[in-house]
Amino acid sequence: MTHPIRIGVQLQPQHADYAQIRDAVRRTEDLGVDVIFNWDHFFPLSGDPDGKHFECWTMLGAWAEQTSRVEIGALVTCNSYRNPELLADMARTVDHISGGRLILGIGAGWFEKDYDQFGYEFGTAGSRIADLAQAMPRITARWAASNPVPTRQIPVLIGGGGERKTLRVVAEHADAWHSFGDVDTLIRKSAILDEHGAAVGRDTAALVERSVGVGAPPSEVADALVAAGVTLFTVGTSGPDYDLSLAAEWVAWRDAQG
Template structure:
């Protein structure tokens, strides 16, 4: 198994300023986190009129200049929010600005209210996943060929140029996010890593990994050669007393727009630092070697420090 490492997820839709994100990134670098990931959304909810939501790719471009070691990526970029050839060009640019630190995280897209608000078509899940396949075919050609041509059912390019090429060769690692069967099959064709997030318990996680292994075998792809990543939403304190106090504070704020939105995605790790370490070991026993951690909004630095000091040494 590849070495165990940890990343941090940032959700700009919750209201982060760029200064806040930059400060969190600096702390993550100092604590030895391997990666920082940014979600790809335009707003949190239709009611979030006054809640800031920085755009994903421009945020990554800024972080590429403001960090030195962290690997950077979207978790995940929604493939149908932007023309795929343009995304490939943008990704190559970010890889150059960062000196070869881009992880190309991509998925089919899911947040229908954003599609409707921005005037984008929102086809069926199967169609969106087939579009994802076309997008990745185009990206790989643009990153590796002098002139890229691809005729797909949904997206096409003809003699498309992309210079400079990405720093990473043959191209930035492709991270596919999702758990659906069709998505897993696409991952066997294109991905260097796959991420499962955010609320999957370990028994279900094992089922999906077994399913993915079967698809790899059917395609002749080395299952062990694809990194397995878990996105974990963590509510954590050093001891039971502190944890109960934290949960009481959450309950008192349950009517805020952020809490109501988050209520649709309950944390999959709630406990003391010792309990969280034990739960993470359940995932590593399944072959997971990368974890993308998501802490409560506004508690990222505190959470990273506690994790680094009290959880990581026991893994």
């Protein structure tokens, strides 16, 4: 399977009124990106730690109605915050609202403040990854048992880089893998992912799309990332202004690839 080059924008739902987020969604879709992501946190990750912030999945439902072309999703949902069956049903509902444009981005969770302030058990990295591994088959089973079933096989994007456990979950369940770190780290962990794929009987080199966040212009980083196998490039931007100038450069670069 050859994955097309795609550009995403993560509209970080912080430091903005919702009207500003809605406007940013409109501008981002008009720009021509392929995917619009938010994130699944309860507090800002940068700037004023107690600044304005909005919840992930209610927002995705609104985006499903507002948009008509782009795929939408969280980069990424925290598995700890919702029962797997509930999350599956939420995702199925947004899938239908959007006409089949949802990506289920999911990860094990890491932001301790969210857990503490909202009453979740933080546990350990190992316990959170184990919970994610247990959740994935429950999510797909709930989709299969739903009425109506999802409009399509909802793509699953898993974010994380743990070499022994997280990449094993990616190899077993993901359609896309979101990597964190530099190009050398990506290359090394991508090879480890493919080793896990061989162990579980999946050709992850062909089946699992490689995804990264980018904070520099394509002229500086695109060639090395493409050579490393990346096809989904996501620019993050925060409120209140939601500057899309870097995203515009990446869209122009994508279009120039022919």
